Amino acid sequence: MVTVSTSNEAYHHGSLREALVAAGMEALDGLDGKEVSLRELARKVGVSPTAVYRHFPDKQALVEALASEGLAMLGAAQAEAATKVGGGALGFAETGRAYVRFALAHPALFRLMYTQGNPVEHDVSGDPAGRLLQKMTRELSSNIEDADRLALQAWSIAHGIAMLMLDGRIPADDALIDRLLNTENLFRVQGRSSEESP
Amino acid sequence: MVTVSTSNEAYHHGSLREALVAAGMEALDGLDGKEVSLRELARKVGVSPTAVYRHFPDKQALVEALASEGLAMLGAAQAEAATKVGGGALGFAETGRAYVRFALAHPALFRLMYTQGNPVEHDVSGDPAGRLLQKMTRELSSNIEDADRLALQAWSIAHGIAMLMLDGRIPADDALIDRLLNTENLFRVQGRSSEESP
DNA sequence: GCCTCTATGTTTACAGCGTTCACTTTAGGC
DNA sequence: GCCTAAAGTGAACGCTGTAAACATAGAGGC
DSSP states (O other), X not given: OOOOSSSTTOTTTTOHHHHHHHHHHHHHXXXXXXXOOHHHHHHHHTSOGGGGGGTOSSHHHHHHHHHHHHHHHHHHHHHHHHHHTTSHHHHHHHHHHHHHHHHHHSHHHHHHHHHTSOOGGGOOTTOHHHHHHHHHHHHXXXXXXXXXXXXXXXXXXXXXXXXXXXXXXXXXXXHHHHHHHOXXXXXXXXXXXXXXXX | OOOOSSSTTOTTTTOHHHHHHHHHHHHHTTXXXXXXXXXXXXXXXXXXXXXXXXXXXXXXXXXXXXXXXXXXXXXXXXXXXXXXXXSHHHHHHHHHHXXXXXXXXXXXXXXXXXXXXXXXXXXXXXXXXXXXXXXXXXXXXXXXXXXXXXXXXXXXXXXXXXXXXXXXXXXXXXXXHHHHHOOTTHHHHHHHHHHHOO
């Protein structure tokens, strides 16, 4: 039973949707492997399973609501991390760390955000974290093309680290995050690879 | 109904396990979002659902069998791609491309390999793709520490690109794969970031 | 050549899931 | 104060993974 913020049992008053999302976010903290169940959330909120369908067309829609809530949280965490060090290139690096740390702090939510969430299909407008990333890289780069490339690369690295750590492929170690996010060494290898090309 | 390789209906003869895995691999091609069902595989093979439990303790074990089959396929694809260009640094770069291409070619299998598969928990011995990666990076680097760092970074980038493309966050475009895997530009930004640090 | 034992299958059953349909309750506008 | 539309309920369907009891087939020992 989740105690909804204001009036305790004031359903039939429009708060069910928010209560479900709140219960969902709460349920997502603590279970990583298993996925959240619609009936379980209904139970937690004290309502019959079918009541959910008055507020969401199906489970997918409920899950997407959780996903976009998560994206907002992530965006906020990144923005805070960036401004705390004064923005700029240093702030940009900090958003990467914040990204991975967020994933480790909320494994189930993070997974859900990217596997279930509305795909945003190459449009960044509905994704606060994506918007911030685009803004920062465009400030750092001289032209938009470079900026967008950098944005996708940075995103890929951070996302890869996060996922591999969540999946237990790489130790979920804070120092390792820093070591991997620092990509100075990659230049050498890339250069060598170019030398060998005909 | 999947037609198992040798004798058509020679169950009760030890081929059920292989038939199930084959049916699983077949089922995984063609469905991305949904996950494979134990009962469905049993149906495809023409056997009752509970027969599966004579060969796998539970569904997870069956899924892990599929995962390790997938890891073997990936390792083979990468090795082939690397040798085709003559190995070396160029071959190393090629394994990255092969990794992402494999993910795009077998989305459901790839997801399953990394989210469900036996975590290998930081031990690379049961993972052919991981072994190859370790071998190549150690050949490319002067010391083991640099090599392992490079390995994890390269893995992270490729994995991030693959996942973001599978999840529809980034266009699944072949040219984009190359653009993102080429990380020469990252050096500049990283350098700037260092300048600003106190 | 028969008998038995074990590996491999089947049947039935249970609890949980998402979802549909028909129904009831409730709150608010006239 | 009624009436209507919104919101929640209950029963049911087909699906899932899994457990327990039972059936059968084939190999090995005699």
